[in-house]
Amino acid sequence: MSQRPRILITCDTFPEIIDFAREHFEVVDNQGQAQSTPAQLRERLQGMDGVLVAGTDRIDAALLDASPTVRAVSIAAVGYNSIDIAACNERGILASNTPGILDDTTADLGFALILAASRRIGEGERYLRAGRWKRWENDLLLGQDVHHRTLGIVGMGRIGQALARRARGFDMPVVYHNRSRVDAAIEQALDARWLAIDELFATADIVCLCLPYSQAVHHLVGAALLARMKPTAVFVNLARGGIVDEDALIHALRHHAIAAAGLDVYEGEPAINPGLLDLDNAVLVPHIGSATRETRVAMGLCAARNLKVGLEGGVPPNLINPQAMAHPAYRRG
Ligand code: GLV
DSSP states (O other): OOOOOEEEEOSOOOHHHHHHHHHHSEEEOOTTSOOOOHHHHHHHTTTOSEEEEOTTSOBOHHHHHTOTTOOEEEESSSOOTTBOHHHHHHTTOEEEOOTTSSHHHHHHHHHHHHHHHHTTHHHHHHHHHTTOOOSOOTTTTOOOOOTTSOEEEEOOSHHHHHHHHHHHHTTOOEEEEOSSOOOHHHHHHHTEEEOOHHHHHHHOSEEEEOOOOOGGGTTOBSHHHHHHSOTTOEEEEOSOGGGBOHHHHHHHHHTTSSSEEEESOOTTTTSOOHHHHTOTTEEEOOSOTTOSHHHHHHHHHHHHHHHHHHHTTSOOTTBSOTHHHHSTTOOOO
């Protein structure tokens, strides 16, 4: 009988995923442990056929070179900027992610941030808990309306579209920017109008980032785009921290060049730019876009299934890099 593939699950996960994985693989897990350091990860990958990672593990060329038995990398996330895909391609290593599962959950958080930043929810809670609420005041914590305001979505993929659907319930006109326009039928269904990015920043009352990270969009949102925003505007980032020049955002928030921001992602996360921490007009949450049990279980199972199919010599349903299968180094298993 051929040996079952060996896999490493680098992140804490739910029993459903461990059970599924144990049905198909020899599993080394990381339950209850702190995240591995890069050196520990290198050590633990020795002899593994596959690895299931969270977005916090960096998978780069040096790590792959030090782990020559690894044939498949599966990330339980939609964004895969933590994996060097070119390095996987050159080594015939399959890479897969979990698209389509977390769109609604992430769009829900997008709306939570839009509402919290616009209506000063975090600030209000801190005020109340600090015992500062003594009497009714006409202008206490006045915020921005959300309903009927123009929502500007940067990145009209699945998450952007889920956000646009929610905007209809708030009677919000939707404008969007995407490298290429989405199908006319989608634009029509969402009642969404394409704008150039600088026009979007000038037009929208609420700007929300929903685009994937790549070097091409590193610090895309900096002083120039922020300067185009209205002083009443709200900025939300659901995508990746590296798309935003945080110092420029902090400057805009501190000087009330924009009204507020809601952030789920940070350039150096989990480290936070200290300048953000003392801004009352920033709502900050720790990268919880997909964080409901249902969604995280579905993501984990999807990632484990991708690994199973890939390690059995098939094409994982969410394969990112078909090029790897055509590479001479590809090992079907
Ligand atoms: C979360 O950020 C993801 O990419 O799934």
